[in-house]
Amino acid sequence: MVGVSDFPFLSILTGAPLVGALVVAFLPRAKPELAKRVALIWSVAVAALAVVMWVAYDAGGDRFQFRESYTWIPAWDARFTFAVDGIALVMLLLIAVLVPLVILASWHDADNSKRSVPVYFALLLALESTMLGVFSAADVFLFYVFFEIMLVPMYFLIGSYGGHQRQYAAVKFFLYSLVGGLFMLAAVIGLWALGGKTFDWQQLLSADFSTGTERWLFLGFFVAFAIKAPFFPFHTWLPDAGGAAPAGSAALLVGVLDKVGTFGILRYCLPLFPEASRWFAPYALAIALIGIIYAALLAVGQNDLKRLVSYTSIAHFGFIGIGIFAFTTQAGTGAVLYMVNHGLATGLLFLVVGMFVARRGSALVSDFGGAGKLVPLLAGVLFFAGLASLALPGTAPFVSEFLVLLGTFTVNKTVAVIATAGIILAAAYVLWMVQRTTQGTLNPALTTVDAMRRDLTLREKVVVAPLILLLLLLGFYPKPVTDVINPAVQATMQDVDKSDPAPAVQEASR
């Protein structure tokens, strides 16, 4: 195993998609098919590498594995340091699996735009590179660099290839994220100046701050992550961005990119500022709860499918937030598992909605109605994605939602009870959406659209099948994932220094 874990997995994993992006970007514009194929093959190779890494990872081993460190800016002690714990590892795998599927699902997304097709796929690969980098960085400076640079490919994906109101959505997305990022920049500088002139995460862990300083630094990071996640009241950019982005990019935006927020809270806010985390926890729980209820209510009222899915996702991030700030290993594990499952479920939901939108040429719920009669298979997949999204038992999100609520209930019953109301609302918005689009009497306008008669193509089947499989598999047997997550969450919770109430409960969850 020594040989395997010495292999520079993380730098190659981060660098490879970037190289792929450059290659694809310079392919001739007149040969879009070639660009698509190269991008697909490249992303599959990256996924294969990620799977190898998953196998090589020792779940019971060190907290951080695959550590690599290279000199970068000695004057500031900023280094190219990569290392992953269990939490980061599952996110890396999620990205590596989602990107090839998104590329496949976006096969024709750029065809109709006046813009270059190779550039679209190059941007997707560049986005993958920055996302992989942000999760594998173990140096605060490096993390910040990836955190900010991530905006650029996403901005162009939304702004250049998006739908209605794409300019507005792209600018709003960029400005919101940049504002958050600059708050974080101030906090990063503060962390560096007061924490011993280093960016190394491990060393910063032992840095000591005065109470006031620690709270300000926490806030700087937290605001950036809360905007990114997004938590209420920083969420207003997401429905616009999710609604305007092409479906594939939206799946990555909501499925992975936003997880950087919750991941950042787990990796940076909690361990680096434990006292401040405990102090702010009630407020964080409050905004998470408001988010669950408020976003669910808004989702119920949405007429635009993509915006609807965006709102459901804000509600789900509320659950993740609760799981993190309950400070129990169980809820924390649930939250991380939720991050993975939400990526799969919402990713699937976005991609399926994208297939509907591509056929109908409109994302409005009222433009559908009884579509199941024309495209039964596609409607079935939408139904399944909806059920997974509302956390039906047997699908993966159920396990995570249950863990979050259970882990929260042991320490804070009120929060758990209120959050449960979110489940009911989730059933309302999902079932209502499915009913209004695919069930009931057939909307006569649909029959005039030729594309609506075409059910799932082979390409689309290949896209949805792995996601459905994974959702079912992790629904019945989440152990491989929880085994990896659990030690990392436990270590994080120890950093916050909040003891778990009862180990017996933890056993029951397995």
Added chain:
Amino acid sequence: MQDLQLPPIDYGAIAPMLILFGVACVGVLFEAVLPRSARRTTQLVLALLGLVAAFVVVVLERDTRILTAGGAVAIDGPTLFLQGSIILLGLMALLLVGDRSLEQGGAFVAQAAVTVGSDADRRQAARSQGATEIYPLAVFAIAGMLLFVAANDLLTMFVALEVFSLPLYLLCALARRRRLLSQEAALKYFLLGAYASAFFLFGVALVYGYAGSVQFGSIHDAVRESTQSTILLYAGIALLAIGLLFKAAAAPFHVWTPDVYQGAPTPITGLMAACTKVAAFGALLRVLYVAFDGAAWDYTPVLGAIAVLTMLVGAVLAVTQTDIKRLLAYSSIANAGYLLVGVLALSKDGLSSTMFYLVAYGFTVIAAFAIVTLVRDADGEATHLSRWAGLGRRSPLFAGLFTFILLAFAGIPLTSGFIAKFAVFGAALDSGEAWLVIFGVITSMLLAFPYLRVVVMMWLSEPGETTPAVSIPGGLTAAALMIGVVATLVLGVAPAPLLDLTANAAEFVR
């Protein structure tokens, strides 16, 4: 009568200035003796050779740390670093000045004295040859700047100020197109600059009254020991600061900047934005760090307020601009604010980070103005922002380069702008100036908006009827542009060598 003793002079140390003053004088002679047809090439080659020679001497003298010419000139780390920077940036600006492929006869008018709109004016507009006096004038300006950053007493500094200002006033008036605007800019710059010089000179008198000397070392001693009224000292510092901050384009002494940047020929605007800024801040650093460091407690709050005001004015007014040159002017004002933040760290880190910022900003801003010279139609440069709509579709390469430059201005990672901002903010926070950093971060958020608006214009808007094509640059402009862009990228990705260089150079001799 006593015999005057000539002070010993280290000719090697001041050779860069001697070379450039010599080259400029030779250039003036060439104007008198060479035939018109041979002047342009000869002048350009002579000026470039002079700059290269001066740069080589600066590199050879890199370890010199002396006071020479009777203590009037200090050749030390900061001097040599800033002189090298000014020469390099001046070289880039001169490449822009020398380009004639974009416009018949270059960007400069042949005879500035001809009345605008008269028959003679029309005749000279048709004639291809532009003035060639610009080369010696530019070299005089650059040489004056070298002396400005090396001056170790207030009188030498004043002489240098005039030596580099007067050619700049003239150069501003020499635009081939929009001559009235150009002449207005020059007049405005000259009048306000004359006021600023007067303030500076008055400050020199007051400080002499206080300290009994104009040499920085003696002033430094006097600040600690003098029994004179401190009112003289404070008034003196204030008046000196007005003179220097005027050149640095800090609010409230910034009002000339947008008009002059807009009216001056674009290559000269680049020269002012990059080199004048280096020179002004170099002199400010020396005055504050060497002469008045003992009074730091007294001037820091005032200069801090000016820094905040400068950042706010630059950022807020940049939002409302519709002309790209004015936008860059306000951006340059805001950047003066960030530089002041670095200066006010009043530490070794403050000095080195400010020097890094000056170089990073200089390269980027000259590249930005190089692109401005390229976007043109039959009437010359198309500087109105609405004309830039859809430029990304017409000329993706140049729009891409300009986007990169704007991202650097906005401080996105992997550009020099990010590293530079990080350096000055880090130094300021380290010195306990957290409030300056907070304002810096807030204004960075504001400032991101105008930059982003230009990116949106170029990429996300449809090209209109009036969108000009980007001219293919001649070799000189292309070289300047590529140097600027590559420097922006390299200093963003691998800043360690330059950071080390500035850290090693960051020590004044007194």
